[in-house]
């Protein structure tokens with residue numbers, strides 16, 4: 001396990017004073033102020049900046065942001081728990097590589113590069129398909145298997161596969177950070193993954209399955225009740241002891257039972273990023289479940305997370321409440337999104353840029369001669 005330092009708050013009051021001295025009424029930039037403060041605390045800690053001098057607070061930067069989209073398939077999808085067959089995961093991966101998905105359009109708006117990671121879709125992408133990728137899209141194969149097992153019948157994966165997922169996820173995050181990335185933005189693609197995510201949420205929080213499930217891609221009432229009972233059965237099968245702070249071993253067991261490959265690779269990426277004191281933007285419901293797992297493995301991870309939006313997926317607001325204790329208010333946006341792919345995270349990128357811009361460049365009352 002990697003060591004994650006909690007964010008030191010020793011610079012907190014200097015940063016707050018610096019923000020309050022900007023030419024604006026106190027707190028009038030709302031969540032952008034909280035965001036700027038979090039990004040400042042993270043960056044100063046990463047740079048080991050101590051004894052901060054109010055007049056010379058280092059500028060904030062978010063160099064080389066990395067958008068990472070983790071894709072994987074789910075055996076549970078053979079139970080008709082999504083609007084789409086599993087083949088759509090692969091088709092959407094090809095769409096990402098060709099630049100035709102929503103996430104491509106949003107990356108384009110902000111000039112962001114995107115990497116798509118095959119964590120275990122059913123049919124691998126061929127070399128010639130990967131070669132046709134747009135220049136701004138990188139394809140990386142970190143396959144565990146051809147989709148997880150159907151978790152309503154058996155464990156989604158082995159403990160060894162959980163460990164391999166974590167190792168792969170960490171490796172890709174560390175590679176980006178070593179190449180100079182000061183921000184990770186995570187997204188996912190996986191038909192059936194709201195079933196896995198809801199099951200893990202229920203198992204790790206103790207909340208009942210019916211409050212953790214939702215309509216995912218937009219399933220019918222009938223599909224929703226089937227999805228709920230399949231998840232209930234799976235959780236009953238694994239007979240979990242819901243302790244306050246479960247050990248890593250217990251967590252590995254839960255996630256091996258309930259899946260999925262892309263979710264666990266994201267957990268590895270989140271842990272690695274936090275260990276290097278790099279902020280991670282968390283997209284919708286499924287990425288938030290990865291954040292929940294990471295938090296259960298190491299509570300300090302939470303200091304490094306930025307939650308982009310509150311998803312339309314029914315349980316997302318409750319999940320955010322569980323992770324951060326501030327419910328939907330912790331999220332930057334509420335645009336009624338429920339797409340995934342990292343779309344919310346990438347939309348927030350401009351808000352992060354705005355937060356560091358005001359922090360770095362806005363005049364103070366003193367420097368501008370504004371007197372209130």
Ligand SMILES: O=C(O)c1ccc[n+]([C@@H]2O[C@H](COP(=O)([O-])O)[C@@H](O)[C@H]2O)c1
Nearest residue numbers: 082190192193194216217284285311340
């Ligand atoms: O990000 C979200 O909150 C979100 C909410 C609902 C669905 N999704 C996306 O839809 C897929 C999972 O939905 P489902 O119905 O197949 O379980 C997967 O590819 C996700 O990216 C994403």
Ligand SMILES: Cc1cc2nc[nH]c2cc1C
Nearest residue numbers: 084092189217339340341
């Ligand atoms: C078409 C489609 C695109 C997606 N993007 C993320 N999840 C998705 C699910 C479907 C079905």
